[in-house]
Amino acid sequence: MSAGDKLRLGVLGSGRGTNLDAIFRALHDRAIPAEVKVVLSDVRDAGILHIGRSHRVHTKYVYPGESPFRLDEASEHNISNALHHEQVELVILAGFMRIIGPELLAAYPRRILNIHPSLLPKHPGLRAWEQALAAGDTVAGCTVHYVDQGVDSGEIIAQAEVDVMPDDTPEALHARIQHAEHVLYPEVIDHFARNRPFAG
Numbered sequence: 048m049s050a051g052d053k054l055r056l057g058v059l060g061s062g063r064g065t066n067l068d069a070i071f072r073a074l075h076d077r078a079i080p081a082e083v084k085v086v087l088s089d090v091r092d093a094g095i096l097h098i099g100r101s102h103r104v105h106t107k108y109v110y111p112g113e114s115p116f117r118l119d120e121a122s123e124h125n126i127s128n129a130l131h132h133e134q135v136e137l138v139i140l141a142g143f144m145r146i147i148g149p150e151l152l153a154a155y156p157r158r159i160l161n162i163h164p165s166l167l168p169k170h171p172g173l174r175a176w177e178q179a180l181a182a183g184d185t186v187a188g189c190t191v192h193y194v195d196q197g198v199d200s201g202e203i204i205a206q207a208e209v210d211v212m213p214d215d216t217p218e219a220l221h222a223r224i225q226h227a228e229h230v231l232y233p234e235v236i237d238h239f240a241r242n243r244p245f246a247g
């Protein structure tokens with residue numbers, strides 16, 4: 048398979064980038080026919096930008112605007128341009144903590160995926176593992192879903208469960224969920240890369 052056959056990914060994140068790291072490892076180890084073309088962040092010094100750079104991928108900080116929750120129009124336009132410049136076919140949100148707006152949703156219909164650290168529709172929003180502990184859940188997990196205009200509300204693609212232990216701390220549960228994320232997200236990307244469910 049030539050490099051041109053690979054599914055072109057654009058990754059957006061705001062945090063450490065452990066999911067991106069797991070994706071890079073899986074692309075290599077499992078020969079998934081996909082490649083990360085660009086990594087974008089709304090946080091200037093985010094770990095995810097360092098991880099992108101360490102894999103020699105083009106990275107870019109995009110000033111997100113004044114709202115802590117959304118991208119303003121200009122920043123969305125900048126992100127859209129950066130993705131189009133790299134001819135990105137599938138957008139991967141990996142810990143991107145802002146709501147995606149209409150320009151990006153229209154540019155990538157059913158081509159923007161997100162991972163969330165709960166069994167959606169339970170516990171959308173911030174610090175979902177703490178929500179699971181507060182609710183007394185005995186099972187937690189993570190979800191990969193299509194992105195829509197809401198918060199962690201799009202159609203569910205895949206989920207993985209983890210047990211909640213009686214003596215769990217938020218940190219221990221979060222680590223267990225992240226471990227599951229690092230398996231689940233590459234599996235979904237593998238499926239998209241091999242089956243191109245959006246082609247046509």
Ligand code: GAR
Binds near residue numbers: 064095142143162228
């Ligand atoms: C992940 O646990 C992801 O599920 C969460 O941010 C973390 C990013 O970690 N995303 C959300 O909560 C989105 N609502 P990472 O930067 O180490 O991949």
